[in-house]
Amino acid sequence: MISRVEENEHIEVLLNTTVKESKGFAGSFLTTLARDGKNLDVAHGVTILATGGKASTPSEYAYGENNSIYTWNELEEKLLTDPDPLYNAKCAVFIQCVGSREPQHPYCSNVCCTFSVRTAIDLKSKNPDMDIFILYREMRTFGEREALFREAREKGVIFVRFDLDHKPTVASKDKKSGLQVIAYDPILEKSIAIRPDFISLQSAIIPDGTTEIAKIFHVELDPDGFLAESPQKMRPMETSRPGIYLAGLAHYPKDTGESIAQAKGAAARSLEILKQDTIQAGGLVAEVRTEKCAVCCTCVRTCPFHVPVIDHDLGAAFIDPALCRGCGMCVAECPGKAIIMTSCSDEMLNRAPLVLLEQ
Ligand code: SF4
Ligand code: SF4
Numbered sequence: 524m525i526s527r528v529e530e531n532e533h534i535e536v537l538l539n540t541t542v543k544e545s546k547g548f549a550g551s552f553l554t555t556l557a558r559d560g561k562n563l564d565v566a567h568g569v570t571i572l573a574t575g576g577k578a579s580t581p582s583e584y585a586y587g588e589n590n591s592i593y594t595w596n597e598l599e600e601k602l603l604t605d606p607d608p609l610y611n612a613k614c615a616v617f618i619q620c621v622g623s624r625e626p627q628h629p630y631c632s633n634v635c636c637t638f639s640v641r642t643a644i645d646l647k648s649k650n651p652d653m654d655i656f657i658l659y660r661e662m663r664t665f666g667e668r669e670a671l672f673r674e675a676r677e678k679g680v681i682f683v684r685f686d687l688d689h690k691p692t693v694a695s696k697d698k699k700s701g702l703q704v705i706a707y708d709p710i711l712e713k714s715i716a717i718r719p720d721f722i723s724l725q726s727a728i729i730p731d732g733t734t735e736i737a738k739i740f741h742v743e744l745d746p747d748g749f750l751a752e753s754p755q756k757m758r759p760m761e762t763s764r765p766g767i768y769l770a771g772l773a774h775y776p777k778d779t780g781e782s783i784a785q786a787k788g789a790a791a792r793s794l795e796i797l798k799q800d801t802i803q804a805g806g807l808v809a810e811v812r813t814e815k816c817a818v819c820c821t822c823v824r825t826c827p828f829h830v831p832v833i834d835h836d837l838g839a840a841f842i843d844p845a846l847c848r849g850c851g852m853c854v855a856e857c858p859g860k861a862i863i864m865t866s867c868s869d870e871m872l873n874r875a876p877l878v879l880l881e882q
């Protein structure tokens with residue numbers, strides 16, 4: 524797929540490139556990129572933000588103290604590049620929710636339960652005698668993935684549940700005995716000691732670069748630092764700004780199938796704009812009466828969408844009708860009453876009761 528993209532004459536791939544600035548609106552964006560020390564301006568009709576995410580680095584379970592303790596992505600790489608030591612192991616332990624669903628990352632990372640169950644089935648298929656323990660808080664193999672959970676149990680994978688008050692502990696320093704995991708089994712009502720050959724830590728998936736991207740494109744972040752989807756109904760895949768869409772882990776942790784479905788959706792939504800010869804802007808938007816403007820910058824500071832700017836040639840604030848979202852906050856805040864909503868002026872509102880009384 525990478526070579527298909529690179530060879531497509533309609534796709535230009537720019538690697539080692541940084542986005543510096545972006546302005547404009549749906550149908551007419553201008554983004555400045557920095558590449559090899561030079562700036563490159565790109566005009567484009569829509570934007571799809573797909574920055575991806577990354578695995579967090581665990582600060583517990585003796586991570587970093589022993590080469591046989593992997594995060595899920597490190598284990599996946601090891602399985603691709605050098606699987607034999609893993610397939611020949613006698614015992615493996617998977618620890619779930621490492622850093623997820625805890626105060627620093629209160630969300631579920633979504634894919635790690637399925638990763639562990641699927642990997643355990645793979646290991647058991649290669650080496651049925653291997654003892655595999657999955658230490659979990661809740662098993663979130665939802666939908667059709669439930670069949671994988673059942674298959675793992677049928678193959679003899681042992682699931683041990685824990686809660687935050689009884690987290691497993693990992694000791695790795697004893698060179699002679701190697702790794703040791705102590706877990707409290709709520710069914711046996713006693714602690715068990717496991718001596719695995721390797722451990723997989725399902726560390727939280729965290730956003731990657733979304734804070735900088737959100738500032739450049741003036742879009743919102745959710746409380747966990749992922750890019751936020753528009754709260755308005757019927758605008759899926761779109762950020763808080765029209766014409767700027769999102770896909771994949773930039774939005775929240777999700778698996779490849781869901782990421783591809785979302786990317787296809789974002790591409791389809793983009794066509795709504797790209798297929799048009801012209802874009803109509805304006806409608807219910809704010810407008811500055813320049814003769815009344817005292818250039819106090821209140822509107823510049825107030826607008827949640829960063830629309831008003833001071834036009835020094837004009838000597839007044841300027842609101843681009845293509846960018847204004849018509850929320851009316853600047854209208855209410857302008858101390859000089861210099862801003863009006865074009866299709867909902869103060870005069871119209873003041874006269875509305877009189878019109879009703881005349882009926
Ligand atoms: S997918 Fe499973 S392991 Fe991952 S955060 Fe959610 S519950 Fe925890
Ligand atoms: S708040 Fe009103 S007076 Fe102040 S800069 Fe904006 S338009 Fe001008």
Ligand code: SF4
Binds near residue numbers: 826827851
């Ligand atoms: S009406 Fe809302 S979106 Fe438009 S300029 Fe004023 S504060 Fe910004």
